[in-house]
Amino acid sequence: MRQIRNFCIIAHIDHGKSTLADRLLESTNTLGRREMRAQVLDSMDLERERGITIKAHAIRMDYAADDGTRYQFNLIDTPGHVDFNYEVSRSLAACEGALLVVDAAQGVQAQTMSNLLLAMDHDLAIIPVLNKIDLPAARVEEVCGELEELLAVEREEILAVSAKQGLGIDEVLEAIVQRVPPPSGNPDAPLKALIFDSYFDQYRGAIPLVRVIDGSLSAGMTMRMFATDGEYEVDEVGLQRLKQMKTASLEAGEVGYIVAGIKRLGHARVGDTVTSSDRPADSPLPGYREVKPMVFAALFPVDNDDYDNLKEALERLQLNDASLTYEPETSTALGFGFRCGFLGLLHMEIIQERLQREYDVKILATVPNVRYRVRMTNGETVELSNPSRLPDRAAIERIEEPFVKVRVFVPAQYVGAIMELCNERRGDYGELIYLDQHRVELVYSLPLAEILFDFYDRHKTVSRGYASFDYDLSGYRPGDLVRLDILVNSDPVDALSAIIHRDKARTWGMRLIEKLKELIPRQMFEVVLQAAIGGRVIGREVIRPLRKNVTAKCYGGDISRKRKLLQRQREGKKKMKQVGQVDIPQEAFLAVLKMD
Amino acid sequence: MNVCDGDSNGKKNGKKFGVYFHVPFCRASRCAYCDFYSIAAGRSAVGSWLEAVAAECEQARQGRFGGSWTVSSIFFGGGTPSLLAPRDIAGLLEVVGRCWNIAGEAEITVECNPEDVDGRWAGGCRKAGVNRLSVGVQSFDRHYLAAIGRRHRPGKAARAITVARKAGFAKVSADLILGGPGSSEPLVLGSVERALELGVEHLSAYGYHLDPPASGYGRAGFGPVDDDAWSGQYLAVCALLRKRGWRHYEISNWANGDDAQCRHNLTYWERRPYLGLGPSAHSYGPGETRTANAADLERWLAAARSGDFSAVRTRETLDGDTVACEQVMLGLRLEDGVPLRLLERLHGAETAQKLDLLAGRSLLALRSERVCLTDGGFLLYDSIAGRLLPAG
Numbered sequence: 011m012r013q014i015r016n017f018c019i020i021a022h023i024d025h026g027k028s029t030l031a032d033r034l035l036e037s038t039n040t041l042g043r044r045e046m047r048a049q050v051l052d053s054m055d056l057e058r059e060r061g062i063t064i065k066a067h068a069i070r071m072d073y074a075a076d077d078g079t080r081y082q083f084n085l086i087d088t089p090g091h092v093d094f095n096y097e098v099s100r101s102l103a104a105c106e107g108a109l110l111v112v113d114a115a116q117g118v119q120a121q122t123m124s125n126l127l128l129a130m131d132h133d134l135a136i137i138p139v140l141n142k143i144d145l146p147a148a149r150v151e152e153v154c155g156e157l158e159e160l161l162a163v164e165r166e167e168i169l170a171v172s173a174k175q176g177l178g179i180d181e182v183l184e185a186i187v188q189r190v191p192p193p194s195g196n197p198d199a200p201l202k203a204l205i206f207d208s209y210f211d212q213y214r215g216a217i218p219l220v221r222v223i224d225g226s227l228s229a230g231m232t233m234r235m236f237a238t239d240g241e242y243e244v245d246e247v248g249l250q251r252l253k254q255m256k257t258a259s260l261e262a263g264e265v266g267y268i269v270a271g272i273k274r275l276g277h278a279r280v281g282d283t284v285t286s287s288d289r290p291a292d293s294p295l296p297g298y299r300e301v302k303p304m305v306f307a308a309l310f311p312v313d314n315d316d317y318d319n320l321k322e323a324l325e326r327l328q329l330n331d332a333s334l335t336y337e338p339e340t341s342t343a344l345g346f347g348f349r350c351g352f353l354g355l356l357h358m359e360i361i362q363e364r365l366q367r368e369y370d371v372k373i374l375a376t377v378p379n380v381r382y383r384v385r386m387t388n389g390e391t392v393e394l395s396n397p398s399r400l401p402d403r404a405a406i407e408r409i410e411e412p413f414v415k416v417r418v419f420v421p422a423q424y425v426g427a428i429m430e431l432c433n434e435r436r437g438d439y440g441e442l443i444y445l446d447q448h449r450v451e452l453v454y455s456l457p458l459a460e461i462l463f464d465f466y467d468r469h470k471t472v473s474r475g476y477a478s479f480d481y482d483l484s485g486y487r488p489g490d491l492v493r494l495d496i497l498v499n500s501d502p503v504d505a506l507s508a509i510i511h512r513d514k515a516r517t518w519g520m521r522l523i524e525k526l527k528e529l530i531p532r533q534m535f536e537v538v539l540q541a542a543i544g545g546r547v548i549g550r551e552v553i554r555p556l557r558k559n560v561t562a563k564c565y566g567g568d569i570s571r572k573r574k575l576l577q578r579q580r581e582g583k584k585k586m587k588q589v590g591q592v593d594i595p596q597e598a599f600l601a602v603l604k605m606d
Numbered sequence: 607m608n609v610c611d612g613d614s615n616g617k618k619n620g621k622k623f624g625v626y627f628h629v630p631f632c633r634a635s636r637c638a639y640c641d642f643y644s645i646a647a648g649r650s651a652v653g654s655w656l657e658a659v660a661a662e663c664e665q666a667r668q669g670r671f672g673g674s675w676t677v678s679s680i681f682f683g684g685g686t687p688s689l690l691a692p693r694d695i696a697g698l699l700e701v702v703g704r705c706w707n708i709a710g711e712a713e714i715t716v717e718c719n720p721e722d723v724d725g726r727w728a729g730g731c732r733k734a735g736v737n738r739l740s741v742g743v744q745s746f747d748r749h750y751l752a753a754i755g756r757r758h759r760p761g762k763a764a765r766a767i768t769v770a771r772k773a774g775f776a777k778v779s780a781d782l783i784l785g786g787p788g789s790s791e792p793l794v795l796g797s798v799e800r801a802l803e804l805g806v807e808h809l810s811a812y813g814y815h816l817d818p819p820a821s822g823y824g825r826a827g828f829g830p831v832d833d834d835a836w837s838g839q840y841l842a843v844c845a846l847l848r849k850r851g852w853r854h855y856e857i858s859n860w861a862n863g864d865d866a867q868c869r870h871n872l873t874y875w876e877r878r879p880y881l882g883l884g885p886s887a888h889s890y891g892p893g894e895t896r897t898a899n900a901a902d903l904e905r906w907l908a909a910a911r912s913g914d915f916s917a918v919r920t921r922e923t924l925d926g927d928t929v930a931c932e933q934v935m936l937g938l939r940l941e942d943g944v945p946l947r948l949l950e951r952l953h954g955a956e957t958a959q960k961l962d963l964l965a966g967r968s969l970l971a972l973r974s975e976r977v978c979l980t981d982g983g984f985l986l987y988d989s990i991a992g993r994l995l996p997a998g
Contacts, residue, residue, distance in 0.1 A: 534989050535967055557833040558840075560857065560987040561815065567626060567874050567888035569932060570896055570922060576935055580992045591963055 011197070011263040015190045016084045016221065018101055020129055021111035022119035022478065026141040030111055030173040030182070031085060037179050038071040038083065040251060067207065068104075068219050068265050070249045075187045083186060084265035086206065086221075088125075093354030095482070096301050097207070099128055100281045103297055104206040104221035104265065107135040107190030109182065110161075114140050114148035114170075118156045118445065120419045120478035126160070135190050136161060137169065139182060144172040156445060193223075193263030200291040201225030201233070201284065203260070208278040210329040214269050218278040219250070221265050223295060225286065228259035232287040233270065236294035240277050241287055242270035275332040301333045303351025304412065304483065305358055305378050305462060306395040308339050308505065309365070310347030312372035312585070312596060317346050323369035324348060327361060334361060339396065343505045343589045344374060344599070349396055351381075355462060376505050377602050380458045383410040383486050398504040400493045403544050409509070410486040412458040415440070418469065420477035422450050427472035435460035436489075436511060455484060459509075494519050496526070497540040497547075501590040505599060512543075520549045522602060529598040532556040537592050622678040622709070623671065623891075624873040625702055627659060628884030629684040630903050633719070643886035643901040644685040651903070655884070656694055658910030660701045662883045665915065667705035670891040671881055677706050679713040679870035688722035692730025699735050713777070713869045715740055720758045723766035728773035738777035739770045740810075740868075745782060746800040747793050753827075754786045754814065767804045777866065779808035784843065785836040786814035787827060794839045798846055807866040809852075810859050811843050837985050844981040855941045857984045875936045885918075894924040927996055935991045943970075943978030944994075952996040960993060 021027040034040075071083040088101040102108065108129045112122055129136060138157045143150055154168050169185060171178030195202075203220040211217050220227070227233070227247055234241050246269040248256040260266040272278050280301070283294035311320045324336050335351035352358040358378060365371050384392040384400070385407045394400060400409075416437070420428050425442070432439070432454040440453035461481065469477050494515045496506040510518055519541025526539050530553055537553040561572070586593040631652060632644040645651075680702060682695065695716065702708060715738040716731060723741065731739070743763040745751050751760065763780075770778045780801040784794045794811075801809060814830045816823045830836060844854060852860045853867070856875060861867040873880050874890075882889045886901035899906055900918040909918045924932070930952055937944030950957045961977060964970045969983035969990060983990055 534964075534969065534986050556986060556989065557837045558985045559989045560813065560985055567880055567882050567890065568898065569874065569888070569890070569936065570898070573928070573931055573935055576988065576991050576995060577931070579988065580995055583992060 011195070011261070012192045013079060014082045014084070014193055014263045015107065015186050016086065016105045016193060016263070016265060017107040017109065017186055017190050018086045018088050018105045018129075018134075019109045019111055020088060020098075020102075020122075020125035021141075022113070022116070022121040022125075025111050025113040025116065025119070025122070026173050027111050030109070030139070030141065030171070031087065033173050033176055033179045034083075034085060034183065035069065035071065036176075037183060038073050040069065040071045068250050070251055070255075070265070073183055073187070076184060077187075081187055082264070084221075086265065093352070093357040095124075095128070096299065096353075097280055098125065099132070099297065100204065100206040102129055102132045102134060103295070104204055105132070105134055106193060107137065107186065109137050109139050109186075110157075111139045111141050112153060112157060114142045114150055114153050115145050117149065117153045117449070118160060118419065120417055120480040123160075123417060123419065123451070124480040124482070137182075137185050137189055138163060138167065140168055140170045141173055143170045144175050144177065152446070156449070159445070195222070195224045195262035197224070197226060197262040199224035200289045201227060201286040202291045202295055203227055203284040204295050205235075205278060205280055205282045205284060207280060208275055208332075210275050214245075214271075216272040216275045216278040218268050218272070218284070219265070220260070220268060220284055222260050222262050224262055224291070225289075226259050226261045227266075227268065227284070227286075233268070233284050234287045234290060235277070235279075235282050235284060237279055237282040237298055237300075238277050240272070242272055245269045245271060275329055279332065301353065303333065303335050303353060304380065304458065305352045305354055306349060306381060307352070307358060307378040308341065308344075308347050308349045308376040308396070309336075309362070310341065310344040310374045310376075310505075312374050314345050316371050319369065320348065320365070320371045320373065323365050323371050324350070326369070327364060331361075333357070341505045342501070343503045343587050343594070344376075345587075347374075351395065352378075355466070374596055374599055375603070376599070377508060378462045379509065380412050380462065382491070382509060384408075385410065394509075397493060397509045398495075398502075398507040400509060408488045409491040410488045411491060413455055413484050413487050414458045414461065414481040415484045416454045416456050416461065416479055416481045418452040418454070418477055418479040419445075420450055420452060420473050422448055424473040424477060425450050425452060428452055428469060428477055431465075431468055431472055432456060435465065456481075457487075457489065457511075458483070492543050495542045495545075496522060497538075497542060498526075498530075498589045498592050498594070499538055500540075501592075502542075503589050503594075506602060515543050516541075516548055519543065523549055523551045525601050526594075526598050527551040527553055529601055530592070530594055533592060535591070620674040620676040620707065621879070622676050623879040623881060624679040624681065624870050625663075625677055626870070626880060626882045626887055627680070627682045627687070627698060628882060628887040628899075629682055629687040629690060630655070630885050631684065631689050632686045633689065645903060652690070652694070654907055655903070656697065658907050659883045660698065661910050661913070662915060663698075663701050663705055663881075665913075666881050666883075666889075670889070670895075671706070671879075675706050677702060677708045677712055679873060680708070680715070681870040682716040684717060686719050686722070687716050688718035688727070690716075692727060692734050695731055695736060696734035713738055715777075715779075715868070715870055717742065718766065720763040720766040723769055725769055725773060728769050728775065732773045732775060737775065738779070738868075739775050740779040740781060740808075741766050741770070741806075743767075743780040743782060743797070743801065745786075745789075745793070746797045750786065750789055750793060753788045754783060755828075764800070764804055767801075767806060771805065777808065778806045779810065779868065780804075780806045782809060782811045783814050784811050784839045785830045787829060787831070789814070789831055789839060790835070791839050791842045795842055795846055798843055802850065807862040808860070808868060809847070811840075812858050813840065840985060841981055844984075853941065854981070857939045857987060875940055877932060877936060894929060895921060896924065897921045930996050934994050934996070938977075938979055938987060938991050938994065941978065943973070943976045946972065946975050946977055949977060949994060953994075964990060964993075 019027045068086045073081045073083050075081055086101050086104055088098045110126055112118055138161055154165055157168055169178055169181050202224045203222045205218040205220050208216055208218040229244050229246050231244050233244050246256055247260050247266055248254050249266040281298040285291045311317050328334050333353050336348040339347050339349040362375055365373055379397055382394045384394050386405055387407045418428050436457055438455040440455055443451040445451055469479055490512045491509050492512050492515050494508050494510050495502045523539040523541050532553055535555050539551040540547045541549040583593055586595050630644050714736045716736050717740045719742055744756050746760040748760050767778055782797050847860045852862050854860050855867050880890055885899050885903045885906040888898045890896050898920050905918050909915045934944055968980055970977055970979050
C-alpha cells in the first residue's frame, strides 16, 4: 500500500488537463506510441471535440521512481464542469492528492477555484502545476504569485511544465511520489469501497469503478451496496489500463472495476459504498447523496414520426448517464415528447447534441427552466418542473425557486459590468475579493433561473471574454413569480409558457410576441398574438392576413412543375407546428431560446 | 387539309385530344416578365423547326397517339407564334390532318403579338383554318406597356383586334397583365373596358409575376405592385366582368358565354389528353403519362434528326395519389371547382373542418356538391390548394 498513489488532475476548462494526462501515460509507458491518441481519457467524440471531460475514468500506471522503487499510480480523471460537481467530489474522495493545473497565460479561473475548494474539502495534497509555459503570452511570474497566495505555497513548490512540449513531466511524476501520501486504509477491516464512477457495458451490465478503502474485493464473493441495498455475486474484478485487466483481487488503497451482473446503472450509484455480504461494514463511507436534476426542458422530435427514435435514444443515453431523467410530455403545440431533467446547462447541451449526433434525432427543445417549489394554501408543497402545469393562482400561497452562489473571476476593470449583469439578474451581492491588484473574485447569490438563460454568453461579452464563473446550489427562496402565457388566436401555446419574476414578465412577454410576429408567416386569416400574466392579457400583436398567394399562370401544359411547387410548399408546412389553425415555424420556438 | 365532322366519318367514339405547338422564337429579346422558352428567331432556324415539329407529330401518330384519336383543339403558343407565316401554319395543320381526324368544330388558336397582325397575315391564317386569335395586348396604356417592357403601342393592339374581326375571326381573345410595375386599379379597369369595347369575347388577365428565369427578376423597376394593390386590381376586374355577365371560368380567364371559353386550355385543367410538340412542350397521354421535352432547341432538333426524341424527353407515370393531387390542384383553378366527394375521399373526417374554416372566411363555397373557390379564394389559391392536397 505504501507504493500506491491515487491522484487526480483538476483544472479550469482548456488549461491542459487532458494533455498532461496523456504525457503521464506516455512517460510511464502505460501506452505505446501507437495506442496514443491525443486525450485518450476522453473517449467520447464530443468530449474530445469540446476538450472537456464529461465522464470520469480511471487508469493504472506503473512508475519506476528515482529512488528505485516501483509505484502504482492511479490517475482518476474528473469531469471538469460544475454540472458534474457531485461526481467530481466522489472522484476526489477516491484520491489522496491532486495536480492543480493552471494555464500560465490565463491564470486562476473560476473552475480552478471551485475544484480547488472541493479538493481542499477532501484534504487532498495539492501539487500546483503551471502549464503552457511555452506560450508567448505566458505570465509565469504573475500566475505563480497568484498560486502562492491561493495555496500558501513557496515558489519552489510550483512545477512549471509544458504538457504539449513534454517539458517538466518527470518532475511531475516525482512530485506525485513525494508529495501525495499513500492510502491509509485497513486491509483487514470489513470491505468498504467507494463507487466513484460507473458505466454501462452492453454485455456485462453496469460496471462500477471503485476505490477500495478498507478490506479487499475479489471474484466469487457476494457484495452489497449500502444505498440501494442490492446484493450481487462478484464475477470479476480488475484494473483499468486503456482496456480492462482482470486481477485476482482489489486490495485496500487500490482502484479498479467490478463486474457483477448489475442490470442498471441506477443500481451502481456514484457515491455509494460497496461492502461484503458475509462480513459487512457497520456504516457506509460519508458523502453519498442522490443526484437530482436541476435544469429541465422538454424535448420534442422535429418530425413527429421520430418519437419512438427519441424515446429509444433517451433510454440508451440513460443507460450510461443515470443523472439524466425523462418522462413523457404532451404539448398541444409540439405534440409528443419528453420533459428531461439535467444536472445543469452543459449537461443539457451535451445530451441534446448527442441525441442529434449519435442518434440522428432532430429535436426541438423548450426554454430550460428550474424546478420550482410551490407552497399551496392547503399546506401541501408541489415540486414543479413544467411551467404550464402551475396550479391555479388562488390555490398558491407562494412559489420558491432555487438559488445559487455564483463566483465570478474577472479582471478588475470589468467588475462594474459584471455587477451590473448580476444585479439585472436579481442577484444579491455577496463579497468582492481582490486576488491581486488586477484580478477580482466576485461572489453573488442569484436565482438559478437567471443564469439558465444566456448568462454565460453575457458575462463573457461584458468582460470581453476574460471573466469565468462557477456556481453551487444554495437552497430555495420565495420569489414574486408569475406564469407568463403566450396565446395564438386565444389558444395558449404551452411550449412557450414560462414562470418568471413579476418585474420581468411584461417586458419578456412583449418582446416574445414581437419576435413571434416577425417569425410567423402571414396566414390566410388574421393571427392575434397575446401575452398574458396569470390569465390577464398584457400585450397584443396582430399578424395581418395574407392578401395574395397565387401563381396565376398555369398554361402551356406544364402541370408537373406546378404540382411539385405546391407539394414542396405543403412539405414546408408539414414542418411547422400547428396551434389551432395557425402554422408556427420551428424557428419561432427556437427564437425564444435566443432572446436576451 | 382533312377537316372533318367528328360524327360523319364513323369514328363517333374516337378519343379526343388537343395538340400544342411550341413556337420557340421571339423577334428579339424576351419580355422581362416572360419565363417561357424562346430564342431570337432566324429564318433558317424556323425552317428546321417546322420540319422537326412535323416529324415529332408523325412520330406521335405512330406511338402514343396511334389509333382512333380525334383532335379537338390545336394551339400555337410560344414564344411568338405570329412570327410564323400563314403558309407555315397551314402546312402544320395539314400535317396534323394527315395524322388524325380534326373535329369539325375544333378550336384552332394562334397566339399573336399585336405588331404582327395585319390584314394579310390574319386573312392567311383564317384561310389556313385558324379560327381563334389570342392577342397579347397586355394593356392599352402606353406608359404601362413601356414599364413592362413591351415595344408595341396601344393603338397596335386595338388595330390587331379590329383586323382579326375583319378577317373573319369569330373568336378573339385579349391577354392583359395586371399588377405590373406602375399599375393601378383604374388603369387595369380601363384596359378591360377598352377590350370589351373592341368586342373580344374572351379575356385572360394574368398576374404580373417574376420567377427567376424571367430577365426582369430581381431588377429595380420591374417588380410587381404590393399585394394589397395587386389584390385590389384582381378583385376589381372580377367584379367588372361579373357585372357584364361574363363567366369567370378559371382563375385568370373570363369568357362572354360558354362557347367563348378556351377549349384548348380547358384540356389542361380538366386533365384531358394533349400532345405538345416542340422544345419545352409537355404532353399528357394515355396511361396517365406526362412527358416533357427539354427546353433546348438545338438538342431537340438533333433528336428530331436522329428520329429518337427519348433523349430530350422526360417521362413520368402518375400514380393514384399524384392523379388525385392533380385533380384537386387543377380543379380548384376552375369556376366549377372539385367534387366534394373527392375531397372527402382524400381527407375523410377532417374534410368538414378544413372546408368550414375556409368557407367561414368566404374563401370557398359549396355549389351542387362541388367545392369552388370565391374570388377571394382564387387570390389565395396556392395556400388553399396546399391545404386541400392529399397528405403524404
